[in-house]
Amino acid sequence: MKPERPEWLAALAPAALLALAAALVAAMLAATLEPAERAALWALLGPRTTLLLLLLVVVAIGAGVWMRWAWHHWGATPGRVAELLQVLLAGAPGRELEPRGSAGSRALVETVNRLLRERAVWRTEVEARVHEASRLVEQEKGRLAALMAELTQSVVVCNLDGRILLYNGRARLQFRALSPAPAIGGAEYLGIGRSIYAVFDRALVAHALEMVQQRLQRGVAHPSAQFVTATRGGQLLRVQLAPVREHEAGPLAGFVLMLDNITRDFAEESERDRRLHEHTEAGRASLANLQAAVELIDDPALDEATAARLQGVIRDEVRALGHRIGELAHYTTETMRTRWPLEDMQGADFVAAALRRIEAEHRCRTAGTEVDPALWLKLDSFSLIQALVFLAGRVVDEYGVKVVQIRLQRAGTRAQLDLAWIGPGVSTETAVAWETEAMRVDGEASALTVRDVVQRHGGTFWFERERVRAEAFFRFLLPLADAAEPLDSGLLARRESRPEFYDFDLFQTREMALELAERTLAELAYTVFDTETTGLEPSAGDEILQIGATRIVAGKLRRHESFEQLVDPQRSIPERTIAIHGITPAMVAGQPTIREVLPALHAFAQETVLVAHNAAFDLRFLELKERAAGVRFDMPVLDTLLLSQVLHPNQERHSLEAIAERLGVPVLGRHTALGDAIVTAEVFLKMIPLLQTAGIRTLGQALEASRRSALAKLSY
Template identity: 60%
Template sequence: MKADAGELAAALAPGALLALAGLGAGGLLAATLAPAEREALGAMLAPRAALLLLAWAALAIALGVLGRRAHAVWVRQPARLAEAAQALLADGDAVRKQPLPAAAACASSARALVDVAERLARQRDALRADIGAKVREAARGIEQERSRLAALMSELTQSVIVCNLDGRILLYNPRARLQFRALSPTGGAELLGLGRSIYAVFDRQLVAHALESVQQRLQRGAAQPSAQFVTSSRAGQLLRVQMAAVRDPSAAPGDAAQLSGFVLMLHNITREFEQDAERDRLLHALTEGSRASLGSLQAAVDMLELPDLDPSARERFLRVVREEVRSMTARLQSLAANASESLKTRWPLEEMLGEDLVQAALRHIEARSQVRASAADVDPGLWLRVDSYALLQALASLAARLAEEFGVARVQLRLRREGERVHLDLAWNGTPISTETATAWESSPMTVGDDASPLSVRDVVERHGGAFWFQRERARQEAFFRFLLPRAQPQEQLEATAVLRSDSRPEYYDFDLFRSGAQGRELGERRLVDLAYTVFDTETTGLDPAQGDEILQIGAARIVNGKVLRQECFEQLVDPGRSIPAAGIPIHGITPAMVAGQPGIGQVLPAFHAFASDTVLVAHNAAFDMRFLQMKEAATGVCFEQPVLDTLLLSAVASPKQASHELEAIAARFGIPVLGRHTALGDALLTAEVFLRLIPLLAAQGIHTLDQAREAAQRTWYARLSY
């Protein structure tokens, strides 16, 4: 731990002053004595020098202890009180849980100062609460509009992204998040996020051309102009993009070209393009093949009409007719089979609560047939992955056939889990059917009244990768059809917000980004409150990368406009390619089984580099984490050249009198709950919260820009440490 220079000086100063006083007094006394008297005095004191030195040492130690104690009471404790009060002033709501420091041995004046500060803080909190109540009341209407927008965006089935004119993303919906996950082999976290550039996905010139087209149409007086283009992603997928303009509300009424941003609506047309291409190929083959066949048929018919055609020639031309008819029939059957297969896969499988599916099936059966339907033995928490439309058709078709052919008036639906699958039963009592009838119903097209489908029950079951059978329970006089369906699997790992503090509604938008300034300004000259940050942490096999220790996990969160974007996190386990020391497993909790099959650092580091692009890196004890990243630059070809800030150093700048600058100690001073400690993402989120609390404390010391923060950090004692 760093020694306190003031405390050391307070402890040593009394002894030094006592020594100087003794030497000075002795010198003055010697100056007033005659030579003989000085010799007599020296002869008298020489044998007692050790006793005098011991007395000096005892007195110096006693005075040093008193000086150290006085320094603690009158200097160090008030300094800590001042730092705590400064933190209270900067972010009072976050630190009110932590009392202002006041040791029991403090002077009464210091304790009185603490009491006054506490009273002032309480008064400030009361005033702040009153102002906050009024602000909340005034902003309730705006919040309702924001909530409606968030709900609307969440329910849209189309991917929507809103950007400012710099191409920075300020809003996106969950559908867009899923869309970008499909565009990236590492989950898409490095592509989409608030404040990130859309040009990481789309070509800048393509977007600029579409935006120019929209502006030109605005100038010509178009009310709601839009532009559309098709582009391909880096993963080779085709995207149809429609662009609409976002007008600047502060623009003059006649200035139609004044824009503040644009909206992109995305649709992945890769599958449609492939299906259309295949359909075109089949139609082309059918057209060309049919043209040739019709030509042969026409020639054969012309020859068969000749009255003097001999029997052998007639038979030869009849064979041509039969072969061409057979060929055309095969082509038509192939086209019909392809159309049927396309119809089978038209509706995507979706995750659905089993109870909701059963209730929808009951309504569907009763609406489409004369059968009364009920439910029993339905697992309430069971989720399925189904094509609900096709499955409801299959259930209604079977119920209608039971009513029409066997007079069944009531059916019952049951839903139970069976291992990793789900049993969905359509059961009835009374007249049983034969296995042959059930098999015929399974393979024939589904019909409900006048409605007919080219699909069969078997097609629906194959679409789900499941099974279907008919079964009788003679003891209960019951028969049932059973569908074996896939169960919706839980996500492989919980979102970080499931265990860490978060808002009830994910933030996929930040309208303050509409006011972003020019991006070309040098980062060093920009204010800390205006920058975007990637706060990260690593878990490693050990502490020495030069001796073969490797990264086990990287976790990161982004800060944009002073907010921690908990929905835009990066968390990835890494296969270290070596054994994990048993001594470290209780600390980071990562076992060899957890990293087995995970990507190596060669795949993870480029994805993290893309995630952190255009941001300032932040870490606690950043030199340690950066050393691990730098050791992999040559192997991965990835170099992190952006500025780096260290919360350890910044805490020493903001609160130099504090005894500890460990992450937990800083969090305790700010009243931040410590959750998920010693996981990469948990530590990154905690560091992000700490960093946000440090920014106003740095501003109080005149540290406003990135360059000022880096220079101040480099002057601290902790900056001398290296790895």
């Protein structure tokens, strides 16, 4: 670390004092001695001047070293204690100062620690009361989060500036699918504090809000507005906008968007309209030809050859009309067959539901035997239960079966579902007839057949009989639900049990006319990033191997909004660096290059302030690749290394580990890009109140203080 001014003064003071003392002694001797005595003294000391000067230098160096040690041991201790005390006062209770320095300093530290312990007891009592008072509010937030997670509709809540305050998992998946760009690093449209206008036209939302406000003024109790829009990726969305008010009769505080992706529905409706129009026009022409032929064929004067030709026209038009009607019927059947999507359902739950429905519909006894409770099916439960109820009804009605059983077991990569009974079997012709017959359930006919349902599931169906047990059954082979992918242990360590997809504090923010430099640190959004590289010399050919980033919005670390991507460096990786970050050539093989990754990182960091530890190092790597990637990282940048030196100039170390230890931040996942970014983000969050205490409240003040830091001259 570069020595501070007091340290320089302590080290140079002995030399200055010795020089001054030597000059004074020489002056006094010159003033009190006679010329003969001065000549004799000079004759004695002259040849030994070099030795005397060397002796003075050695004494000065020794005294300077001792004074520097004394400064560190005694002189700098109060400053270090004061800095650490500020950290402890801003942090969580329970930590204490380490006694160091002289006996007086240690006694002072012990007294301060006693006061800290008393403060911790008082603070714990206050926090307990606050926790009890806010418990009901947290319960309501928890209920809201659980409700939002279970909704099947995409819901996004924004403030009036269009900043996202809340969204559910369905919205996150839908917005991920809307993105026209490839999913690199996990960058997404959706995120707390991001602008909804990255997806929707601002004027469109403003118009919907105006409509809502007009309806509010007319006294409509629950006003809303709807619009259909196309995203940049070419998807069609139907959006319903509802207001969020500060209180029942208060002004608007924001709005709720409920979204449905109608791209597929629109395409299906367009195709249905096209077919209907095509068949209508063709049918109209066929009917006109038939009408003309019928009118002419009744003419008694018509010769046989002409009558035969007219009869041929009638046959051809009737055949063509029948063919078109058949095509339309087939299209309608196919549409109904694919109307409901396949969803995951536990096999035991499906069997229980089917048995209840069969028993209620046909007044027979039912039993679920040999049902594997661990099986999950991917099915359309409604149509498949209809098929089972239909088959069970035919068996009960036509063969007098009293007990129907359902079995469910795994059969290789599929599930084997049997509808079984003890009694007479069914002939092959009857089974085929039931399979292709339109199902009738609850007295209502369906356009679907059992075969349609089986084909919809990509399954297989047949009838079988076991003569030894006098048992007959219909067997279905159905798809199993996809196995859940194992969770990354690193993600488990980084994320909370329930991701936080909301922040109502953002209701208080407004789009400000002030420049970023004049905005307070607490209200800004940040992208905290880190890189892992092949070496320490970007200008000498070292390359980025991994980029990790996370976001801070409204003073909170958004762990679920992260960016992490390995990068193909298109060069070898030195063995010495593999030992540090653990990234091997096999891991980066086939990964995107930096030209592909930087645009995704740039999109992730839009409208935020960049934060890094030793930012000059990481930014140099980015700057060298900006032109090739076609982006420019011109966001403001804060460096936790420089800010640490601003806050704690008396501390000896400013490494990320040292700062984290000083601020009480646990260090996990070091030397992974995302792990280091998360540690840096937590350190920066701890720094914000300390900077405010030091009078550094705005971004501009933080940037200016960083520029004046002794470490600001680092370059790569």
